[in-house]
Every structure is written in structure tokens, then in C-alpha cells.
Amino acid sequence: MNGDTPDTAARETPAAESERRAPKPPPLSADTLLAAKDTTARVLRKTGYMMKVTFDQGTIHGVVITLFLITSVTALLLGIVNRHTADLILAAEENRLRDAMRRVIAADAFSRRDTELAAVYTAERGGAPAGYAVVVGTEGFSGTVTLVVGFDPELAITGVEIIAMTETPGYGARATSEPWFLGQFAGKYGSLQYGQDIEALAGATVTSQAVLNCINEAREAVWRYREGGGE
Amino acid sequence: MKYAFRVVGDGIFTRNPVFVMLLGMCPVLAVSTSLLNALGMGATVTAVLILSNSFISLLRKVIPDKIRIVSYVIVIAGFVTVADMLLKALFPAISRSLGMFIPLIVVNCIVLARAEAFASKHGVFLSALDGLSMGLGFTLALTILSVIRELLGHGELMGVRVLPDAFPDIVMLGLPAGGFLTLGVLIALIQRVSGRKGERP
Structure with missing residues (x-):
């Protein structure tokens, strides 16, 4: 008998507890319904009044x-x-690019061939293939350095020009103001490295490397374009 | 009429937006590296100021008070975008060297400050005049700064070598730090000459 007591308690407790915690709501009487209706009406009237005032003031x-x-x-x-x-x-943007390409390679017509690496333009002079011009950009010291690199059909560099950069004046920006720097690349073949044949700008290692990366990437782009069957 | 003269004098000298009110410092420091940039930026800001001031003055009685700032910004952004497109089409070289700072005129506080403080309270003529004089004041300040920075920093003016090659370039003046220093020295000099006492912080 003694063992029964806890059992009964356990069975009854949940129901009793819920009863105590949340007493059943009293059944809705007509009075409550009327009160609710009144409140709703009052709120609606108030809102309508406020809206009216707002609209009246324009x-x-x-x-x-x-x-x-x-x-x-x-x-x-x-x-x-x-x-x-x-x-x-x-037109202004295209002219600028075309002028830059004319300065890096002696040609009179360019046609764009997009590759995965960069925009490769095939150049023609008097109808005969004259080589390639490549527009390519890499990260410099502060922002992207964008170059146009010209190649002859044997993939020797014909010229290099920077068309956009935001490098530090007096340091990286010397890449444009000191002509020997870009000039030294003309006529070079193959993969280039500083200290072998070409020199970096003193005090502007990052910019120099960005320019070199651009040039090497440009050659890679032309090479891949030719491998891909274009000529 | 007398008031009109005062408006002109205020904008250029006594309440110069850069040297006295210290408004719109970011483009001032960034663009004053060369005289050409300074003149391009000054002309663009002046044009935008005149147009935005005139139109905001015209609209000042139509625009409800609650949305005036939004409306001003829309008007200003409209004119700045027009200026940006025109510069790109007609003066691509200047547009390229000013770069991001043309679109950023939208948030230049000189333009918004004049809209709120002057154009929203005055007639069209005076507002346009205020835009012109504030723009000229801004251009004047930019010109002085950029001449100092380009001449001493690179030995050039308008991209042409002026100083003898033996004269050493003070490279730092062309960098952002040089902009702060030049501006600080100039403001100190102007405060000294105009006999103003600095306020205690």
C-alpha cells in the first residue's frame, strides 16, 4: 500500500500543476465581446483621425x-x-587605348581576342600580321598597375607603356617619369627577372615587380592564345 | 546690393570654405598635388555649387521641411553626375587624374552646407552668387596649396619643369603628409595675418 502512494502522486502531479499554473480562461461572455468591440472601434477611430489630420496638413x-x-x-x-x-x-577610352597600343608596337589595325589571362589584341600593319598588344594589370604598391605590352610575331617585346596606376609620387611613380625603366624591356625575349639584363627601380621594389609580373603575364597570355590555335 | 558684395567677399576671403570654415578637407588634400588637378576640381565644384544653390533656392518653398536634406542630396547628386559624365566625355585626361574625387563631390560638405545654410534661406540670385563665391574661394585655396606642393614637391608647374634641376625636390610635399603640413602652415599664417585669436579647444 505504501508503495502505491508515490505512484499515484506521480500520475496526478502534471495535471494538477498545469491546472494551478494556467487556470482555464473563463468562458466568453456577451459582456467581454461587447467590450472588445468597443476598444477596437475606439482604436480604429483614433487611427482614422490621426490619418485624417496628417492628410489634411498635406x-x-x-x-x-x-x-x-x-x-x-x-x-x-x-x-x-x-x-x-x-x-x-x-570613344575617348578606346582612342586612348589605341594610342597607347600604337606607341608600343608599330601597327595600324588591332583586333581584340579575349583570353583567360588578359585582353590580347592582334596587330596588323598594311594587312600583314605585326604582332600582339596585350592589356594587363596586376596589384602594385597602392592599387592596380595596368600596362600595354607590345610583342612582335617572334614574341620579343617591342614596347611597354603604363596606362593606369596610382603609385606613390617620387617612388613607384618613377616607373613612368624615368623613361629608361620601361625602355629597357624593348627587344627582350623570354621570362624576365631583375638583376639579369634588366634593373628594378631603386626604392620601388613592389612597383618594379608589378610591372615585371604584368609583362610576364602578357607573354603568357599571347603564348596561350597562339597555342589555342589563333594566329 | 551691399549684401551681395558681402556674400562675394565672405565666400572668397572672410569665410573661405577651406582656410576658414575648414570644410571639404578630403578632396582638398587629395587633389592639391598638381595645379592642373586643382583647377579642374575647383571649376567642377564651382559649377556644381552654382547650379545646386540656384535650384535649391528655387525649390526652397516647395520642399517640405522634413525631407529637405534628402531633396538637397538628390539635386546635388544629379548635378555632380552630370558634371562627371561631361568631364569624362570632353576632358578625359582631367577626369582620369581626378578619378574618384569627382563623384565624391556629392558628399562634399561645402556643397551641402551652402544648400542648408544659405540657399534654403535666400533668393535665386544671391544663392547663385554665394555658390560662385564659395566655389572661387575653394578654387583659390586649392590653387595656392597645389602651387606650393607641385613647385616644391616636384619642381614643376602644370607638369612643366620650372625650378632648375639642381634644386632638390621635397618629395614629401607631394604625399598626403605634405598636404596636411602645407594646409596647416597656411591656415596658421592666415589666422595670424587676419589677427584672429585661436579659440580654446
Whole structure:
């Protein structure tokens, strides 16, 4: 008999506990329903009143319409200007690239062939193949250094020019202001390394290495393009 | 009329945006490495200031108070983007050397400050005049800074060698640190000459 007691307690406890913790809600009476209806109505009236006040003062309308008008007019203006300048901007960029390519390789026509590594352009002079111009960029000391490298059909470098960089003035930027640096690459074959035939800029190791990486990558891109069957 | 003269004098000298109000320092330091950059940036900011000030002054009674800053920024961003596209199309070289700093005029505090402090409270004529004078003040400051930095830092002006080759370049003046130093020295000199006493921090 004694052993029965805990058993019964265990069986009854959960039900008793839940009863104590959450007493059943009293059944909904007509009064509660009416009260709820009243509250809802009051809240709705209040909201409606607030909205009415806001609309009467014109703030919501004013804000939405003014902002819409200002953005639309601005967008229209931008669209018009863009329509008239887009071609000019594109042409200016292309001219610049073409001029740079003409300076690194003696040719009069270039056609773009994209490869995985870089944009390779095949160059022609008077209808005959003159070599390649490659646009390639690598990370320099501060930002990307972008070069155009020219190769003749035997893959000797014909010229190198930097078209974009943000290197430090007086240090890395000497790559453009000291002509001997880029000039020393002309006529070189094969994979290049500083200290063998070519010299780095003193005080600008990172920039010098970036330029060299670009040149080696450009050669790799041309080589792969030719391996791929293009000529 | 007298007020108009004061507006012009304020913008260029007594309340110069760079040397006195110390607004828009980031492009000032970044762009003042060469005279050409300084003039390009100054002209662009002046044009944007005149246009944004005039239009914001025109719209000042239409724009609800609560959304005025948003509206100003939209107007300013519109004009800056137009200026950016025009520069890219017509002066690609200048656009390239100014780079990111043209689009960044949108957040240049001189432009927004003049919209909020002047154009939203004055007529179109005075607002345009204020834009012009503030722009000229900005250009003047940039020009002085860039002449010092380009001449002493690289021995050049407008990219042409001016100083004899024997004169040593003070390379640091062309770097960001040199910009801070030059600006600091110039502000100190101007405060000294104009007889202002520095306020205690």
C-alpha cells in the first residue's frame, strides 16, 4: 500500500500543476465581446483621425509627391545627359587605348581576342600580321598597375607603356617619369627577372615587380592564345 | 546690393570654405598635388555649387521641411553626375587624374552646407552668387596649396619643369603628409595675418 502512494502522486502531479499554473480562461461572455468591440472601434477611430489630420496638413502627400517629382526630374536629366555623352566617353577610352597600343608596337589595325589571362589584341600593319598588344594589370604598391605590352610575331617585346596606376609620387611613380625603366624591356625575349639584363627601380621594389609580373603575364597570355590555335 | 558684395567677399576671403570654415578637407588634400588637378576640381565644384544653390533656392518653398536634406542630396547628386559624365566625355585626361574625387563631390560638405545654410534661406540670385563665391574661394585655396606642393614637391608647374634641376625636390610635399603640413602652415599664417585669436579647444 505504501508503495502505491508515490505512484499515484506521480500520475496526478502534471495535471494538477498545469491546472494551478494556467487556470482555464473563463468562458466568453456577451459582456467581454461587447467590450472588445468597443476598444477596437475606439482604436480604429483614433487611427482614422490621426490619418485624417496628417492628410489634411498635406504632409504625407507633400512629401511623397515632392520627392517623386525631384527624383523623376533628376533621373530624366541624367538620362538625357547620358544619352549624349555615353558614345563620346566610350570613344575617348578606346582612342586612348589605341594610342597607347600604337606607341608600343608599330601597327595600324588591332583586333581584340579575349583570353583567360588578359585582353590580347592582334596587330596588323598594311594587312600583314605585326604582332600582339596585350592589356594587363596586376596589384602594385597602392592599387592596380595596368600596362600595354607590345610583342612582335617572334614574341620579343617591342614596347611597354603604363596606362593606369596610382603609385606613390617620387617612388613607384618613377616607373613612368624615368623613361629608361620601361625602355629597357624593348627587344627582350623570354621570362624576365631583375638583376639579369634588366634593373628594378631603386626604392620601388613592389612597383618594379608589378610591372615585371604584368609583362610576364602578357607573354603568357599571347603564348596561350597562339597555342589555342589563333594566329 | 551691399549684401551681395558681402556674400562675394565672405565666400572668397572672410569665410573661405577651406582656410576658414575648414570644410571639404578630403578632396582638398587629395587633389592639391598638381595645379592642373586643382583647377579642374575647383571649376567642377564651382559649377556644381552654382547650379545646386540656384535650384535649391528655387525649390526652397516647395520642399517640405522634413525631407529637405534628402531633396538637397538628390539635386546635388544629379548635378555632380552630370558634371562627371561631361568631364569624362570632353576632358578625359582631367577626369582620369581626378578619378574618384569627382563623384565624391556629392558628399562634399561645402556643397551641402551652402544648400542648408544659405540657399534654403535666400533668393535665386544671391544663392547663385554665394555658390560662385564659395566655389572661387575653394578654387583659390586649392590653387595656392597645389602651387606650393607641385613647385616644391616636384619642381614643376602644370607638369612643366620650372625650378632648375639642381634644386632638390621635397618629395614629401607631394604625399598626403605634405598636404596636411602645407594646409596647416597656411591656415596658421592666415589666422595670424587676419589677427584672429585661436579659440580654446
